[in-house]
Amino acid sequence: MSNFEHGDRVVVVKNNHPSQSANFLFTRGMVQYVSDFKEYEVAVLLNDQKIVTRFDSSELELEGVYDALSAKPSEDEEFNKILDEVFSDDEEVATRDDVVSHPSHYTSHPSGVECKDVAGHYSFNVGSAIKYLWRHLDKHDDPITDLKKARQFLAFEIERLGGTA
Incomplete structure (x- = not known):
């Protein structure tokens, strides 16, 4: 059973489809429908394509999740300063981490x-x-x-x- 539904924006993260001659790796698209098939159950209209291509749900990732996981670290100086404060080595933070982690x-x-x-x-x-x-x-x-x-x-x-x- 697929975790995707009609209208989801997705990214192809694996290209295991044996009959596909094209490589759709990292191509984005929109889920058109999800079938009850055990394999290749998600039909996706890929960006810049005129036909729907079927994928196994393991070959896809939600676009938002993919973008979040592949984002580069922020270059924003203020954001990095906050991160340094949060993850500093001072005793108070170490004590809080022990309460949470151990x-x-x-x-x-x-x-x-x-x-x-x-x-x-x-x-x-x-x-x-x-x-x-x-x-x-x-x-x-x-x-x-x-x-x-x-x-x-x-x-x-x-x-x-x-x-x-």
Whole structure:
């Protein structure tokens, strides 16, 4: 199933179509329709073309996303000054980064292992359960809430695997 819909502005980011003699790489266009086909389900009217060409959705990117990802860094001096302030090495910023990047309720395990390093090896549901079990005594005054959340994510995983929780 495609994430594109009629009217979306797109850019061709891969050109894997075996029957295309032309190379449409980085050509922009507008989605005309999306079919239920498993391959080449997105029909695009490319700029400066008079015919619609079909692409697999993996060959396309939304124009806005493509432009944002391929934009060059700003040459604007004021913008760069703000970035320098935000990402400076001063102690206050480092402390805020630690609260965001490495909060104490996820780094307090006696082994020194961080929760994300363990939870990241599992499915979303199991990883979330690990997260709530990991922090249940450290984050809140009421650890029961985190234990219930862990139980809920385990129930989601059991159902996802076809079982009954």
